[in-house]
Amino acid sequence: MQRKIVVITGAAGALGRVVADRALEDGATVAVIDHGHNDIPSTPQRLQIGGVDLADAARAAKAIGEVIAQFGRIDVLINIAGAFRFEAIADGDNASWETMHRLNLLTALNTSRAAIPHLVTSSAGRIVNIGAIGALEAGSGMGPYAASKAGVHRLTESLAAELKGKVTVNAVLPSTIDTSANRRDMPDADFAKWVTPDELASVILFLASDAASAVTGALVPVRGRV
Numbered sequence: 625m626q627r628k629i630v631v632i633t634g635a636a637g638a639l640g641r642v643v644a645d646r647a648l649e650d651g652a653t654v655a656v657i658d659h660g661h662n663d664i665p666s667t668p669q670r671l672q673i674g675g676v677d678l679a680d681a682a683r684a685a686k687a688i689g690e691v692i693a694q695f696g697r698i699d700v701l702i703n704i705a706g707a708f709r710f711e712a713i714a715d716g717d718n719a720s721w722e723t724m725h726r727l728n729l730l731t732a733l734n735t736s737r738a739a740i741p742h743l744v745t746s747s748a749g750r751i752v753n754i755g756a757i758g759a760l761e762a763g764s765g766m767g768p769y770a771a772s773k774a775g776v777h778r779l780t781e782s783l784a785a786e787l788k789g790k791v792t793v794n795a796v797l798p799s800t801i802d803t804s805a806n807r808r809d810m811p812d813a814d815f816a817k818w819v820t821p822d823e824l825a826s827v828i829l830f831l832a833s834d835a836a837s838a839v840t841g842a843l844v845p846v847r848g849r850v
Contacts, residue, residue: 625647625650625651625652625832626650627651627653628651628653628699628700628748628832629654629695629696629698629700630647630653630699630700630832631654631655631656631657631688631691631698631700632644632657633678633705633731633732633735634657634703634731636658636659636660637704638803638804638805638821639704639801639803640656640704641821642822643702643825643828644656644670646825647829647832653669654671655670655690655694655695656670656671656672656673657673657674657678657691657705657735658672658676658705659674659675659676659705660674661674661675671694673687673690673691678705678731678735679726679730679734681734681737684731684735685737685738687735687738688735688738688739688742697746698739698742698746698749699743699749699750700750700751701735701736701739701743701750701751701752702751702828702832703731703732703735703754704754705731705732706727706728706732706754707724707727707728708769709723709724710765710766710769711765711767711768712764712767716767716768721771723768724768724771724772728769728775728776729776732754733779736751736753736779736793740787743787743790743791744787744790746791749787749791749792750791750793750832750833750836751787751791751794752794752795752796752828752831752832753776753779753780753793754776754795755773755774755776755780755796756769756770756773757797757845759771760797760845777795777797780794780841781841781843784840784841787840788841792831792837792839792840793840794831794836794839794841794842794844795842795843796824796827796828796831796844796846797843797844797845798819798824798846798848799819799845799847799848800819801818802815802818802821819847820848823848824846827846831844
């Protein structure tokens, strides 16, 4: 990742923070784009862009424009921004489906579309998305979330075909990630079987690296120790 310009969405979350820190350790310069605001100051190696609704195409494009204004190029886009909602179909309403569609699929779509003109000019353009194991076979209560993540899978495959030979596009499909929020929500689970943010970050950064130059259109399951 040495000397690469890496854009990471959702970097305020448990996974995003780890990916950003690991990319910096590997020699990258990072731009982190989040919906929320934080008081972490920008540095020459880390640009903080907060208060961005990436489900809004114009705002996503503006954020990418800020990265270009600061660094002049983009080599890697890692789309981590997203959310989870558990809701049974019969007991729910369309609001959950719309929310999951906006936060999981439109965020990745809008940011990718805004970044593509810059990624294609890089000698190592990469897009890495976050899908979900749960989108391969949705269980009870997983409908809205799984549908939106299945959309991320299809977005990944379609973009990989469109950009073949110019930019690689892949997705990682985690099972349950070992975060404090998930431990709080599922206190009786066996945490040792879950995938850690650091383990998942290793797969993401491999797909973003020069070593993965021949990998595109892949949906890579990261199941932990289930």
